[in-house]
Amino acid sequence: MMDIYKKRAQKLLKEKGLSLEDFDFEKTSSVKASTRLIEGLGVKIEERKVGGSYLQVDNNVIRLAVAKELQRKGVILMDLSDALKNPAFRKFYWQALPVDHDEYTAAAELYGRHGVFLYVPKGVKVEFPLQACFLISSSGVGQAVHNVIVVDDYADLTINTACAALRGEVIHIGVTEMYIGKKASLTYIMVHGWSSESQVRPRTGVVVNEGGNLVSYYVNMKPVRFIEATPRIILKRNAKAYYSSVIVGRDASFMDLGVDIILEEEGASGEIVSRSIARDESRIVMRGYLRGHSEGVRGHLECKGLQLSNKALIRAIPVLESKKPGAVLTHEAAIGRISDEELYYLMTKGFDEEEAISIIVRGFIDVGLEKLPKALRVQLESIYDLVARMATG
Amino acid sequence: MSTLLKLKNLVVGVDGREVVHVEDFSLAKGEVHFLFGPNGAGKSSLLRAIMGLPKYEVKKGSILFEGEDITSKKAYERARMGIALAYQTPPPLQVRFQYVAKLMARKYRSRLDELSGLHLENLLHRKLHNGFSGGESKRAELGIVLLQKPKLAMLDEPDSGVDLDSMELVAGAINKLIKNGCTVLVVSHTGFIAWKMKRIDRASVMIDGRIVYRGKFEEVYEIIAKEGYRRFTT
Numbered sequence A: 001m002m003d004i005y006k007k008r009a010q011k012l013l014k015e016k017g018l019s020l021e022d023f024d025f026e027k028t029s030s031v032k033a034s035t036r037l038i039e040g041l042g043v044k045i046e047e048r049k050v051g052g053s054y055l056q057v058d059n060n061v062i063r064l065a066v067a068k069e070l071q072r073k074g075v076i077l078m079d080l081s082d083a084l085k086n087p088a089f090r091k092f093y094w095q096a097l098p099v100d101h102d103e104y105t106a107a108a109e110l111y112g113r114h115g116v117f118l119y120v121p122k123g124v125k126v127e128f129p130l131q132a133c134f135l136i137s138s139s140g141v142g143q144a145v146h147n148v149i150v151v152d153d154y155a156d157l158t159i160n161t162a163c164a165a166l167r168g169e170v171i172h173i174g175v176t177e178m179y180i181g182k183k184a185s186l187t188y189i190m191v192h193g194w195s196s197e198s199q200v201r202p203r204t205g206v207v208v209n210e211g212g213n214l215v216s217y218y219v220n221m222k223p224v225r226f227i228e229a230t231p232r233i234i235l236k237r238n239a240k241a242y243y244s245s246v247i248v249g250r251d252a253s254f255m256d257l258g259v260d261i262i263l264e265e266e267g268a269s270g271e272i273v274s275r276s277i278a279r280d281e282s283r284i285v286m287r288g289y290l291r292g293h294s295e296g297v298r299g300h301l302e303c304k305g306l307q308l309s310n311k312a313l314i315r316a317i318p319v320l321e322s323k324k325p326g327a328v329l330t331h332e333a334a335i336g337r338i339s340d341e342e343l344y345y346l347m348t349k350g351f352d353e354e355e356a357i358s359i360i361v362r363g364f365i366d367v368g369l370e371k372l373p374k375a376l377r378v379q380l381e382s383i384y385d386l387v388a389r390m391a392t393g
Numbered sequence B: 001m002s003t004l005l006k007l008k009n010l011v012v013g014v015d016g017r018e019v020v021h022v023e024d025f026s027l028a029k030g031e032v033h034f035l036f037g038p039n040g041a042g043k044s045s046l047l048r049a050i051m052g053l054p055k056y057e058v059k060k061g062s063i064l065f066e067g068e069d070i071t072s073k074k075a076y077e078r079a080r081m082g083i084a085l086a087y088q089t090p091p092p093l094q095v096r097f098q099y100v101a102k103l104m105a106r107k108y109r110s111r112l113d114e115l116s117g118l119h120l121e122n123l124l125h126r127k128l129h130n131g132f133s134g135g136e137s138k139r140a141e142l143g144i145v146l147l148q149k150p151k152l153a154m155l156d157e158p159d160s161g162v163d164l165d166s167m168e169l170v171a172g173a174i175n176k177l178i179k180n181g182c183t184v185l186v187v188s189h190t191g192f193i194a195w196k197m198k199r200i201d202r203a204s205v206m207i208d209g210r211i212v213y214r215g216k217f218e219e220v221y222e223i224i225a226k227e228g229y230r231r232f233t234t
Helices: A002-016 A032-040 A068-072 A103-111 A340-348 A353-364 A374-390 B043-051 B075-081 B097-107 B112-118 B134-148 B164-179 B192-196 B217-227
Strands: A052-057 A060-066 A076-079 A116-120 A130-136 A142-151 A156-165 A170-180 A185-193 A198-208 A213-220 A226-229 A232-235 A240-249 A254-263 A269-278 A283-292 A298-307 A313-322 A328-336 B003-014 B017-028 B032-036 B057-065 B083-086 B152-156 B183-187 B202-207 B210-216
Touching: A002 A103, A060 A076, A103 A142, A103 A170, A103 A198, A116 A156, A130 A142, A130 A170, A142 A156, A142 A185, A156 A170, A156 A198, A170 A185, A170 A213, A185 A374, A198 A213, A198 A240, A213 A254, A213 A374, A232 A240, A232 A269, A240 A254, A240 A283, A240 A374, A254 A269, A254 A298, A269 A283, A269 A313, A269 A353, A283 A298, A283 A328, A298 A313, A298 A353, A313 A328, A340 A353, A340 B075, A353 A374, A353 B075, A353 B097, B003 B043, B003 B183, B017 B043, B017 B183, B017 B210, B032 B217, B043 B057, B043 B075, B043 B083, B043 B152, B043 B183, B075 B083, B083 B134, B097 B112, B097 B134, B112 B134, B112 B164, B134 B152, B134 B164, B164 B183, B164 B192, B202 B217, B210 B217
Parallel strands: A052 A130, A116 A142, A130 A156, A142 A170, A156 A185, A170 A198, A185 A213, A198 A226, A198 A232, A213 A240, A226 A254, A232 A254, A240 A269, A254 A283, A269 A298, A283 A313, A298 A328, B032 B183, B032 B202, B083 B152, B152 B183
Antiparallel strands: A052 A060, A076 A116, B003 B017, B003 B057, B202 B210
């Protein structure tokens, strides 16, 4: 059965005439510097007040732990390759996203070594967030991971994820599949901090079942050579999704980021809120798709870009698609620059130009945090403070 | 008393038009000064030029602060030297008041308690000056001035468009500045706030960009209350 996926992946790569063997998927290296890097992204690697943690450096799993209390409740955190030995878990594999979705999903299947399998049983509310970190510590490393997250019916989970590279020319392919059960809820925070030579292709598929709820925050704040990702979220009957992203383009980064929400069944609703800040010579493409495939679905998309450099580029691509009458889909998109009036006002209060821009950026990205519980709100606020400093410093 | 601010032969231009001509004007340390004048007289332009807003260009003359020529200094440098301006109509910002207040407190080593007398609790989580009422904006501006612990506080029409409750709070903040020994320059065309202020030393009248009269506050106010600005325009 598992070979089917390998075959489909190989077939796709062959059709495209591609090989990813140039990248060394075997390399191993140290943890300490990587830990510092992750903490620099505002994500604390610590045992206390965390329901569980997963740390992968290059292609080695360094830590895999789940709090005892959660173990008792049946929460499972294990390496995906181990999880696939169990047929009950295997049924989730490549179901939220097809293996031959593109060459990167295929590569993850063929070259991937590890990844997280996380399962929260029916009705279990996980009080503390679980954290997962994926690091690439040295040049020439290719990291392909495949994560599967299952939040069963009526369960509740929060995950903090950070992905980062220390230096050099690296490639990261991260496949993430998420299944949110009936009336279950998942809050997902993802912070990216790649190196300026990184090429990153995350591929994410989410299925939110009847009455389920996804709240997702994505932050990307460091220079990257190339990143391209448009997670696909499928919403079943009365399911909800809120997807927020904050992106800072620096140096010569090329960032093509967005989200694709499919409102597949009646009563589904989705909201997309994105903020992009382009400085230096960066190029940012902000994508947002809202597809109404059933009656009585609702969606709203709001994307705003702030241009800080005359060599940067922002392109906003909001797409609304309706297949059934009665789908209510709206969008607003705007790209602008910092107003002189605001800038000068802050300068008369004693802030130099750089500080004033940083304050304005902080205001620009300050959206949607009220959806989070206090502890997470505080954490994300400090990440946003960092983003505001990154936008100028 | 020593001089804090001195303007010498100052000509200020806005969009190519000269709007302020002040030959000689000075404020002593700790002085509380009222600047009267009809709408459009150039009072706000004068304050903005002293503050260093780029649009208010000093064409001629100089601005001295504590004896130092600050004419070519940037606005943030002047603010850090101890000059504060409470705007008449501040621009709406996207950032929360609380965030700005915290940064100001850190920058000027002041405490957020400074805001306590202004009833700003319900405004702190909101975006600064964004959808604020007239009174709320004035109170927020005064709060920010208090956080700056300035040597010179310039208050642009602190009493215009303000409800009575806010007027009391604004006056309370001005009196706190006075008590702290801050030099205060208030611009107003009505003078309403004057009656709530603990002390006013002198007043001037500005007409068409020029200071045409100076005297004790009571004396100047009496003329304006009786005759408006007629006497100064003829």
